[in-house]
Amino acid sequence: MTSQLLLPPNPFTRPVSAKVFLTGDDLTLKRKSNQATRVSNGFSLRAKAALRSNHSSSVEIPNQWYNLIADLSVKPPPPLHPKTFEPIKPEDLSHLFPNELIKQEATLERFIDIPEEVLEIYKLWRPTPLIRAKRLEKLLQTPARIYFKYEGGSPAGSHKPNTAVPQAYYNAKEGVKNVVTETGAGQWGSSLAFASSLFGLDCKVWQVANSYHQKPYRRLMMETWGAKVHPSPSDLTEAGRKILESDPSSPGSLGIAISEAVEVAARNEDTKYCLGSVLNHVLLHQTVIGEECIKQMEDFGETPDVIIGCTGGGSNFAGLSFPFIREKLKGNISPVIRAVEPSACPSLTKGVYAYDFGDTAGLTPLMKMHTLGHDFIPDPIHAGGLRYHGMAPLISHVYEQGFMEAISIPQIECFQGAIQFARAEGIIPAPEPTHAIAATIREALRCKETGEAKVILMAMCGHGHFDLSSYDKYLKGELVDLSFSEDKIRESLSKVPHVV
Numbered sequence: 001m002t003s004q005l006l007l008p009p010n011p012f013t014r015p016v017s018a019k020v021f022l023t024g025d026d027l028t029l030k031r032k033s034n035q036a037t038r039v040s041n042g043f044s045l046r047a048k049a050a051l052r053s054n055h056s057s058s059v060e061i062p063n064q065w066y067n068l069i070a071d072l073s074v075k076p077p078p079p080l081h082p083k084t085f086e087p088i089k090p091e092d093l094s095h096l097f098p099n100e101l102i103k104q105e106a107t108l109e110r111f112i113d114i115p116e117e118v119l120e121i122y123k124l125w126r127p128t129p130l131i132r133a134k135r136l137e138k139l140l141q142t143p144a145r146i147y148f149k150y151e152g153g154s155p156a157g158s159h160k161p162n163t164a165v166p167q168a169y170y171n172a173k174e175g176v177k178n179v180v181t182e183t184g185a186g187q188w189g190s191s192l193a194f195a196s197s198l199f200g201l202d203c204k205v206w207q208v209a210n211s212y213h214q215k216p217y218r219r220l221m222m223e224t225w226g227a228k229v230h231p232s233p234s235d236l237t238e239a240g241r242k243i244l245e246s247d248p249s250s251p252g253s254l255g256i257a258i259s260e261a262v263e264v265a266a267r268n269e270d271t272k273y274c275l276g277s278v279l280n281h282v283l284l285h286q287t288v289i290g291e292e293c294i295k296q297m298e299d300f301g302e303t304p305d306v307i308i309g310c311t312g313g314g315s316n317f318a319g320l321s322f323p324f325i326r327e328k329l330k331g332n333i334s335p336v337i338r339a340v341e342p343s344a345c346p347s348l349t350k351g352v353y354a355y356d357f358g359d360t361a362g363l364t365p366l367m368k369m370h371t372l373g374h375d376f377i378p379d380p381i382h383a384g385g386l387r388y389h390g391m392a393p394l395i396s397h398v399y400e401q402g403f404m405e406a407i408s409i410p411q412i413e414c415f416q417g418a419i420q421f422a423r424a425e426g427i428i429p430a431p432e433p434t435h436a437i438a439a440t441i442r443e444a445l446r447c448k449e450t451g452e453a454k455v456i457l458m459a460m461c462g463h464g465h466f467d468l469s470s471y472d473k474y475l476k477g478e479l480v481d482l483s484f485s486e487d488k489i490r491e492s493l494s495k496v497p498h499v500v
Helices: 050-054 099-106 116-122 134-140 162-174 188-200 208-213 217-226 238-246 252-265 278-284 288-300 313-330 393-402 410-424 435-449 468-475 484-491
Strands: 003-005 017-023 026-032 035-039 065-066 111-113 130-132 145-150 178-183 202-208 230-233 269-273 306-310 338-342 350-357 364-371 405-409 454-459
Touching: 050 162, 065 278, 065 288, 065 313, 099 278, 116 162, 116 288, 130 288, 134 145, 134 410, 134 435, 145 162, 145 278, 145 313, 162 188, 162 278, 178 188, 178 208, 178 252, 188 217, 202 208, 202 217, 202 252, 208 217, 208 230, 208 269, 217 230, 238 252, 252 269, 269 338, 278 288, 278 313, 288 313, 288 454, 306 313, 306 435, 313 338, 313 393, 313 454, 338 435, 364 393, 405 410, 405 435, 410 435, 435 454
Parallel strands: 035 130, 145 454, 178 202, 178 269, 202 230, 306 338, 306 454, 338 405
Antiparallel strands: 003 017, 017 026, 065 111, 130 145, 350 364
């Protein structure tokens, strides 16, 4: 029997793409139309809609980013100056960011053109595939139809280059020579290291100490692309030294690493700061995910009933969900949109909606967000990219407006789901999207009980090839569930600034 595989287009020959026919041991490569969707039903990998109409349509890389703020009737609260508590002005951010990113942070325009130079680099891995997880459906014996948008094919193995590339581009365009940043699991740090190497920027990364030691190959990736990596907290900054004085064995946190990177940027005129999540311009860049996915779902002839993504700072979740929220606001679709966070760091489900600092030392602007308190240090779970005390202000605002919901899941259930997913679909997920996988399995099993044939769309933001030590602990039975301490959160929340 002939089997068919639709591959994402070759970036060097767009818009032509390849269609592979597998007959026995034969492989015959035929040129066909540009398509980045496939179905994981053995090797029968063809979009249902294309089969019905006997043709396939092309899925192009979007040429614009989408800004959800333009379509919100209630705009999100503005960030505040950390000293005056007045709304931040563009010039207040000029020591940290290039002018174009400052404009994007505050813009009310609906769409922002993607520079041609950025699009050319996106072609290295975009468009990314939307995959029908038929093997997982069969394993779960569910009538639900499960799709996942897979971002693990980028050079860094995650969605993070979607914003790292434009951030590096805008800094280089304005003559910046050095960039600094923080990273948790290392996906963001490796992405910025990759992007910096393309634009001739020197890059320094402060990696959360727990992940620095857990994931040495992420550090080596960053160094391979030319970055200098420091464990955080470090003795190189005042913020780091202060933490080490109070806790010499501190596992670190994203909030601490942000403080260190921001401090270095603020005291060096030739250096700018880059952030991998949370801020509006970062979420904006990630919307290429959702814009592609809307067209890919149309190619399948499907409309999602449930959209699920993991959340730490929120960029991956926003990237997939925001274009769908736009369509929901228009009345075109009505999916449930569900964020999934770790039980050990539940900012949406257990935090308060208040103005708080984005970092531990209080160097950043105050942002209205769901927060556990800026000096909250989560337990060292294996999903290092989700160990952040707050949620992106725009996601927090959307949550408050009732356009989405949130749940938290402990890490053992997440790794159980990851093993099922890997053995069914062949992809070993990073620890972060295992939260989305676990929530998707929960939803699919509910469909099994009710008989509902829901369409579930999941954000699969990266592979776990550099996270195998986490899988090793799970497979050996050494992984334990870590949860937050109510007393610890109360103490941390007591230090949240009081803004009237």
